[in-house]
Amino acid sequence: MSQIRVRFAPSPTGYLHIGGARTALYNWLFARKHNGVFILRIEDTDTDRSTQASIDEILDGLRWLGITWDEGPYFQSHFIAEHQKAAQQLLERGHAYKCFCTKEELEAKRDEALRKKIDYKYDKACRKLSPQEIKEREKQEIPYVVRFKVPESDGSVVFDDLVYGRIEKKYADIEDFVILRSDGKPLYVLSNAVDDYRDRITHVFRGQDGLANTPKQILIYNALGYELPQFAHMSLTLDTKKAKISKRKHGDVVTVKYYKEHGFLPWALCNFLALLGWSNSESRELFTREELIEAFDISGISKSNAIFNYTPGDPKNWTDPKAIAINARHMSMMDVRELAPYVRDELRIAGLWDERYEHELREWFLSTIDLIRTRFHTLKDFATLGRPYFSDDFSYDEVAVQKNLKKDPQLKEYLLQLADRFERLPSFTVEASEHEVRQLSEQLGIKAGILINAVRTAVTGQAAGPGLFELLRAIGKERVVNRLRKAAHIFFQ
RNA sequence: GGUCCCAUCGUCUAGUGGCCUAGGACGCUGGCCUCUCACGCCGGAAACACGGGUUCGAGUCCCGUUGGGACCA
Numbered sequence: 001m002s003q004i005r006v007r008f009a010p011s012p013t014g015y016l017h018i019g020g021a022r023t024a025l026y027n028w029l030f031a032r033k034h035n036g037v038f039i040l041r042i043e044d045t046d047t048d049r050s051t052q053a054s055i056d057e058i059l060d061g062l063r064w065l066g067i068t069w070d071e072g073p074y075f076q077s078h079f080i081a082e083h084q085k086a087a088q089q090l091l092e093r094g095h096a097y098k099c100f101c102t103k104e105e106l107e108a109k110r111d112e113a114l115r116k117k118i119d120y121k122y123d124k125a126c127r128k129l130s131p132q133e134i135k136e137r138e139k140q141e142i143p144y145v146v147r148f149k150v151p152e153s154d155g156s157v158v159f160d161d162l163v164y165g166r167i168e169k170k171y172a173d174i175e176d177f178v179i180l181r182s183d184g185k186p187l188y189v190l191s192n193a194v195d196d197y198r199d200r201i202t203h204v205f206r207g208q209d210g211l212a213n214t215p216k217q218i219l220i221y222n223a224l225g226y227e228l229p230q231f232a233h234m235s236l237t238l239d240t241k242k243a244k245i246s247k248r249k250h251g252d253v254v255t256v257k258y259y260k261e262h263g264f265l266p267w268a269l270c271n272f273l274a275l276l277g278w279s280n281s282e283s284r285e286l287f288t289r290e291e292l293i294e295a296f297d298i299s300g301i302s303k304s305n306a307i308f309n310y311t312p313g314d315p316k317n318w319t320d321p322k323a324i325a326i327n328a329r330h331m332s333m334m335d336v337r338e339l340a341p342y343v344r345d346e347l348r349i350a351g352l353w354d355e356r357y358e359h360e361l362r363e364w365f366l367s368t369i370d371l372i373r374t375r376f377h378t379l380k381d382f383a384t385l386g387r388p389y390f391s392d393d394f395s396y397d398e399v400a401v402q403k404n405l406k407k408d409p410q411l412k413e414y415l416l417q418l419a420d421r422f423e424r425l426p427s428f429t430v431e432a433s434e435h436e437v438r439q440l441s442e443q444l445g446i447k448a449g450i451l452i453n454a455v456r457t458a459v460t461g462q463a464a465g466p467g468l469f470e471l472l473r474a475i476g477k478e479r480v481v482n483r484l485r486k487a488a489h490i491f492f493q
Numbered sequence: 494g495g496u497c498c499c500a501u502c503g504u505c506u507a508g509u510g511g512c513c514u515a516g517g518a519c520g521c522u523g524g525c526c527u528c529u530c531a532c533g534c535c536g537g538a539a540a541c542a543c544g545g546g547u548u549c550g551a552g553u554c555c556c557g558u559u560g561g562g563a564c565c566a
Binding site: 110121376437457462469 | 504518564
């Protein structure tokens with residue numbers, strides 16, 4: 001078989017949302033897996049709704065996700081003449097006809113059918129027009145649309161969908177659909193088929209909403225003498241009420257941009273999206289880019305729609321909890337050197353970045369983010385929960401202060417003593433600081449945990465965090481000593 | 494309204510007639526570890542939409558019902 005060619009063909013009428021990103025991802029994975037070509041085609045023929053901002057947004061989103069395209073972006077609007085030519089060909093070969101029915105006539109018929117509760121389909125009035133009648137109408141310059149002549153035999157369109165299996169649709173159930181509007185604009189079914197043929201698409205991989213159009217497109221392919229591609233339709237992404245997701249209804253949470261701005265690793269989002277409606281036989285869930293390409297297979301795509309399970313208004317589950325979990329796992333698993341640039345960007349946004357982190361302090365920076373990353377969920381956490389590691393200007397958690405410091409007034413003295421002991425240490429190692437703390441607790445006859453928790457809160461403002469002694473080393477002797485003294489001052493009267 | 498598609502824990506899913514006492518993951522939850530939190534480890538609650546068939550045997554095949562979705566209008 002010749003080289004596999006697939007495409008992602010979004011309409012630039014809004015932002016790139018996660019459903020679209022998933023469609024793009026599946027196409028991309030399929031292409032990469034089979035050394036095929038992934039094409040980006042912008043279907044911008046709806047000039048009223050298409051915007052440049054939306055095109056930019058889609059391209060930016062795909063680039064951020066790492067879904068790279070090999071050809072394009074092509075723009076459907078550049079090929080309108082070609083679509084019209086195809087319609088002309090269909091007309092000439094007797095596969096289509098001009099329909100002069102007016103909007104009013106059609107609406108009247110439709111309303112009547114609705115009233116009688118019978119199925120409405122175009123009654124093919126103009127299909128029966130004689131050449132003479134057609135000529136007359138053309139002479140009068142009556143506007144017309146072009147309709148496809150659906151075969152009138154008993155047969156049906158049959159195709160094998162790579163996901164849904166054999167699909168059959170009777171000719172009788174397909175109406176003579178419009179392929180060209182009266183203003184000469186081609187319709188989606190036609191443009192899309194012509195473009196896919198021109199781009200030599202071998203596998204049409206799209207949302208399940210395209211399934212109903214496929215029989216019509218197959219009719220067009222056949223009439224135009226095009227070789228048929230393989231079709232594979234994938235399940236849709238729905239909200240918790242089982243409605244199709246859209247930015248209009250759900251807001252920014254469904255846009256790819258939102259994840260970029262809320263501390264997601266691009267690949268983690270891809271990993272999550274891949275799992276929404278696809279699984280592999282090993283029930284494996286965490287993949288690197290290469291592993292997913294290797295594991296991806298059409299046979300694992302599920303037929304039923306998947307629900308994007310986020311809870312609006314819940315700060316903890318602001319998006320699907322599984323997405324957050326996958327992001328957290330990737331953050332703690334990936335090579336820390338790969339993680340570093342993402343953390344850098346977050347620290348920059350928060351005004352915490354220091355250029356030395358990439359030079360003389362690089363080793364310190366890497367070991368510090370390595371130390372703190374396992375309890376973080378998004379990259380944002382590096383600038384919030386991680387703030388005390390990068391700045392002296394951090395806040396103290398009320399509950400932590402109450403529980404670990406204020407509860408025992410004597411801690412003031414203990415913290416000052418520890419500060420003195422730390423200050424005298426020739427080398428502020430994990431072992432040295434631990435030795436001091438344990439020795440002091442022994443001398444005082446208190447549990448080491450009391451001191452440990454107090455120091456953690458005094459030094460980071462938090463009740464939770466990495467093991468204390470590694471934390472102390474990361475923050476450094478001078479800052480630790482200063483913070484212990486400061487805490488002794490401000491929290492005890 | 495017509496046509497098409499779908500139906501397993503709250504969510505994502507495994508399951509292709511006996512391996513199902515229905516498995517995994519996220520979330521929830523009990524415990525271990527421990528200086529806290531997280532990780533990790535060991536447990537728990539939690540599902541085959543319903544009704545008929547076919548079969549020795551059905552989550553798995555067939556039919557119907559119900560529910561959901563898509564497309565066309």
